Amino acid sequence: MFKRSKNRGSEVELDEDKREQFESSVLPHLSAAYNLARWLTRNDHDAQDVVQESCLRAYKFFGGFRGGDAHFWLLRIVRNTCYTWLQQNRPRELVDSLDDATNIESDAPSPEAEVIKSADRALITRALEELPLEYREILVLREMEGMSYKEISEISDIPLGTVMSRLARARKRLQQALAPRIATETK
């Protein structure tokens, strides 16, 4: 009986250490976690729920995390939690999967750099929100979180070659979506 309570005591201490390590290495990346969840769910409440569930999952699997890049590690969990969440709550959004092989007509002219710079945040946000899920995901990972192609391929579970082509398509789609909006706004 005494032996048992002693073991339990050291377990509690281990748990305490684990929690402190978790809080100092993983929680600093909470804003990145929220940003990704927010763009994938397109909703503040849902994003918060997903982030919380991701963090609890992360904490559960923290024993398997061997001190690598916590930012990358947490985002991979958030991305997977988002997809599970979407599957359960908005399965229709996952149905339209991308065909990375189709070419987007490239003859549409890209907007002038100065014109893009003049667009306000709300306009960019709307255009980005309307992109298909996979395009939003890859743009957030690359442009906001600064992930390398290799990291994106691991987080999104796609081949390295697909990362490059999907990113190029996502950018073209966004430019095409922005061009008419900017034109009407600046008229």
Next chain:
Amino acid sequence: MSCKQTEELIDAYVDGELDLVNSLELERHLRDCQACSHRHASLLALRSAVGGVYQQAPADLKNRITSAVRSSAIRTNQRSDARPLVLPLRWIAFASSIALLVLVTLGAYRLLSGPSRDDMLAREVVASHIRSLMTDHLADVPSSDQHTVKPWFNGKLDFSPPVVDLDDQGFTLVGGRLDYVNDRPVAAIVYQRKKHLVNLFIWPSTDESGHSEKVSKLQGYNAVYWKQYDMDCWAVSDLNPDELRDFVQLLQSTSSQ
């Protein structure tokens, strides 16, 4: 490098993922080709525009996550193999307001009633009684002779417990043993009535005020507390409350030896 090649490689180039040789060729092409240079500038503007719509987390998110992780840590510690319960955040505010209400009510109740020392002792003696039956360690000195049992405690305790013979009244003395209750060594005297065993725990009372007799029922066992000869006495048994009361009354009516 042609415009077509440039278009294929320009994303990798702005992302810093293009090898050095191709990068140098691409840069040379950008200097010579206005259309591609224009595309390049547009791409850079797009990149910074997307980077500018970063969604800031709500200020209290970190606190909420921290406390969710902490309570999950406590839960998993309590039930290490159980999956932590995940509640949506909006429920947590509701749940915590209920929890606060319960805490406040409990706190007020405890302030008014005071911690029940007797309840804790009842638990302790019942646990002791159960342990004595489980481990087959009923008596250190198995004897039905009160003159064997009483002296056995000499030198083992800092007091001499009353040991009485109640055989004629249907309670046979089984023996005595040392036990540990209420943070001190105590005398446990064991009696038997038919198939039922009674543990009588005795130690000198530290409480000046006379406690009245008290009956508790815990886990199917009955425990009776009373005070006699400045000793705290607890009788614990699976006997029904009436028979156990009889036992207590017999003891109370008998003077110690």
